[in-house]
Amino acid sequence: MGVTLFALGGTISVSGGAADERLTGADIAAAVPGLGGLGVPLDVRDVRAVPSGSLTFADVLDVVQAASRAVADGADGIVVTQGTDTLEEAAFLVDLLWRHDAPFVLTGAMRQPAMAGADGPANVLAAVRVAVAPAARGLGALVAFNDEVHAARWTAKSHSTSTAAFVSPNAGPVGHVVEGRVRILARPERRALLPLDTDRTRLAATRVALHCATLDDDGTTHTSLADTHQGLVVAGFGVGHVPAHLAPVLGDLAARMPVVLTSRTGGGSVLSHTYRAPGSETDLLGRGLIDGGMLDPYKARVLLRLLCASGAERTRVAAAFVQHG
Structure with a gap:
């Protein structure tokens, strides 16, 4: 039961200290106000603490396979924190492979944790809420950002610095997080999935x-x-x-x-x-x-x-x- 959170690198993990120092997944989760009050058990796992521009297809496939095992072991949903530079591509890659009803939610941050108005904590809180929301089941990979929920197939990073960088130009968000409630307004048709066992x-x-x-x-x-x-x-x-x-x-x-x-x-x-x-x-x-x-x-x-x-x-x-x- 609960949510398995896989922490990669990216802005959300930048500590503000030494150039190569990164926050762990536990650090990221601990900085989220109200997360403990959700009553959702959180299994936090550190994966690849690198900027998302350095992620590979193989890295994403590894996360998908680990997430599949987590769901098989009883996780209600998956959250992945990563850099935003390639988040839209990673989300679509996941969506082509994700075979579970359990939501697979990707999120991150546009502002580093030490900056005024850092958006990472709010995005993680929203992502966890989406990951356990019954209404989000069966939607494949989703992106939770700025209290909006986007289908991976449609989402795109549209701005280099705005905290509202993620949009879905052809469809709009499929849902919103309002006063802690996940409201799904549209359910895009799931397309045929590709094999997960691609030869590396x-x-x-x-x-x-x-x-x-x-x-x-x-x-x-x-x-x-x-x-x-x-x-x-x-x-x-x-x-x-x-x-x-x-x-x-x-x-x-x-x-x-x-x-x-x-x-x-x-x-x-x-x-x-x-x-x-x-x-x-x-x-x-x-x-x-x-x-x-x-x-x-x-x-x-x-x-x-x-x-x-x-x-x-x-x-x-x-x-x-x-x-x-």
């Missing part, structure tokens, strides 16, 4: 690039990409456009490996047949690129890397993006 050696060897289209993009970085990578995500302009001269380059790559088309805008979907000029979404999809739907480039890369690491061929990759995009 193969995963480490799987490389998926992300290219953001820019004004006057010459595309020269793509020349030998298929020799070094197993997949590519393209963050196109607007609804999925690139400079016209880049279209045949991407088409050639799509003949050799999966290339997924997304939008760099941070909101909305790529289209499939509205524009027809060279470099348009119709042109690119006709050249074999895969429609990324409403997934942003960062989440598309997470999904594509897992698929490529599992040996998925183009047909299976395209089907997975139909489900998740």
